[in-house]
Amino acid sequence: MEMITCADLDALSRTAASFIVDAISKQPSCVLGLATGSTPLGTYRELIKRFNHGEVSFNNVRTINLDEYVGLEKQDPNSYYQYMNRNLFSHIDIRRENIHIPDGTAGDLSLECIRYDNSLDRLDGFRLQILGLGRNGHIGFNEPGTPFDLRTHTVRLTESTRKANARFFKNESQVPESAITMGIQDILSADVILLLVAGASKEQALKTLMESDRPDEKFPATVLKRHKRTIILADRKARGGA
Ligand code: GLP
Secondary structure: OEEEEEOOHHHHHHHHHHHHHHHHHHOOOOEEEEOOOOOOHHHHHHHHHHHHOOOOOOOOOEEEEOEEEOOOOOOOOOOHHHHHHHHOHHHOOOOHHHEEOOOOOOOOHHHHHHHHHHHHHHOOOOEEEEEEOOOOOOEOOEOOOOOOOOOOEEEEOOHHHHHHHHHHOOOHHHOOOEEEEOOHHHHHOOOEEEEEEOOHHHHHHHHHHHHOOOOEOOEHHHHHHHOOOEEEEEEOOOOOOO
């Protein structure tokens, strides 16, 4: 794992966007693995800016999102489908058929997981995966204790994750109890992973990750130590600075 420390979230977002634009310029049909949450918002804003300036086109890019809440309709403002639409897809020239997000309202969730694995398997070529870091070490929605060899699966969200994500909802009771997430095995098959870590609330999680000497299912992000090219982009606050 490499670490790049950025002055603040804006600088981190510009750096992440540069990695993404660079990947697209090298391979216009590359695959972007995308994350949700607050941390990547600035990166998406920066990508929209660069698209508007004519610096990048997403016309051939394919995307695969990490996760989705179970039970939220696509139109629900809190679904990750809407999040992606609102914060990135509706502002760029990506083609709808190239976007992949799990369907949290599928009648048969096990079938939906298989369908998602099949989509993943068809996405050949270079893949750059963006990841956020959960305070409990989750990546995607792979909560502590998730076996590293799982593919797409449904997961019961932990109390701490539901609390952390309650800020997006009216109250905690509205946060769905479960989600569909890409598994760790598939996260690890990306060519390059960018782990975005910002803010003082992530300081402890980043410290735990850096201090662990081996992958440990109790703190899923530690599996990234096994990956061939993971770059951590952290801001000063996440590194314990003011
Ligand atoms: C959420 C998402 C993750 C995200 C993480 C961190 O629960 N499922 O994909 O990376 O938690 O979110 P944030 O950036 O808001 O701290």
